[in-house]
Amino acid sequence: MAQKPFEVAIIGGGIAGLTLAIALHHRNIRTTVYEQAPQFGEIGAGVSFSPNAVQAMQFCHQGVHAAFQKVCTRNVWESKQKVWFDYVNGWGESVGGVEHGDVAFSIVNELGQNGVHRARFLEELVELVPRDIARFGRRLKDIIEPKDGGDGRLKMEFEDGSWAEADMIVGCDGIKSFVRRWMVGAEHPAANPSFTGKYAYRGLIPMDKAIEAVGKEQAENACMHVSRFHHPDTHH
Numbered sequence: 001m002a003q004k005p006f007e008v009a010i011i012g013g014g015i016a017g018l019t020l021a022i023a024l025h026h027r028n029i030r031t032t033v034y035e036q037a038p039q040f041g042e043i044g045a046g047v048s049f050s051p052n053a054v055q056a057m058q059f060c061h062q063g064v065h066a067a068f069q070k071v072c073t074r075n076v077w078e079s080k081q082k083v084w085f086d087y088v089n090g091w092g093e094s095v096g097g098v099e100h101g102d103v104a105f106s107i108v109n110e111l112g113q114n115g116v117h118r119a120r121f122l123e124e125l126v127e128l129v130p131r132d133i134a135r136f137g138r139r140l141k142d143i144i145e146p147k148d149g150g151d152g153r154l155k156m157e158f159e160d161g162s163w164a165e166a167d168m169i170v171g172c173d174g175i176k177s178f179v180r181r182w183m184v185g186a187e188h189p190a191a192n193p194s195f196t197g198k199y200a201y202r203g204l205i206p207m208d209k210a211i212e213a214v215g216k217e218q219a220e221n222a223c224m225h226v227s228r229f230h231h232p233d234t235h236h
Helices: 015-025 051-060 062-071 118-126 178-184 207-214
Strands: 007-011 030-035 046-048 083-089 103-108 114-117 134-136 140-144 154-158 163-166 168-171 223-226
Touching: 007 015, 007 163, 015 030, 015 051, 015 062, 015 118, 030 163, 046 118, 051 062, 062 114, 062 118, 114 118, 140 178, 154 168, 168 178
Parallel strands: 007 030, 007 168, 030 134, 083 223
Antiparallel strands: 046 114, 083 103, 140 154, 154 163
């Protein structure tokens, strides 16, 4: 199959950027990934994928789906394989006939809970990416559109002083995306991340300690405890 007569630049080499690069490369589309770090790497903890996302992996490339299957974890119990989350009454009292600590309701789908550690998944994806399509240490500084149409190619300036060109630029550069800011304008509400008023705390404990605290069912399967939270600075 002949290579397509245009080139795609992908800004950012995280899970999304590498998945796209793999999909395009295997469709004979010239692709270059520009990553600001000195090597591919992910930060953060786990991430779960919906059935639509898992299906998209298969469409992108079977290797992406195989990488996901290799590192994903699911609920331990066979009866919980289609459970996304059990929502547990954590109010400290009976609510609507559901006792404290019991499952109030569940959300299910065809795949159930399936999570991966971001870094482990990325490590598997890296094995599918040809080394010659990656450029490291490239933090995007500016995008320059062709004047009067020109040859239609976009020029990219990087903070290290280097330049590159492409027919299409795709931003996979995360929450502080330069590409998004360039597209919508620096003053646009979507240009920069903002605090949502929510906090997330993550931690790991040994399974035996989890079972001791909440029992085997909740320790070995995905669940959320639903309750109230009173911030010490909140007054009623």
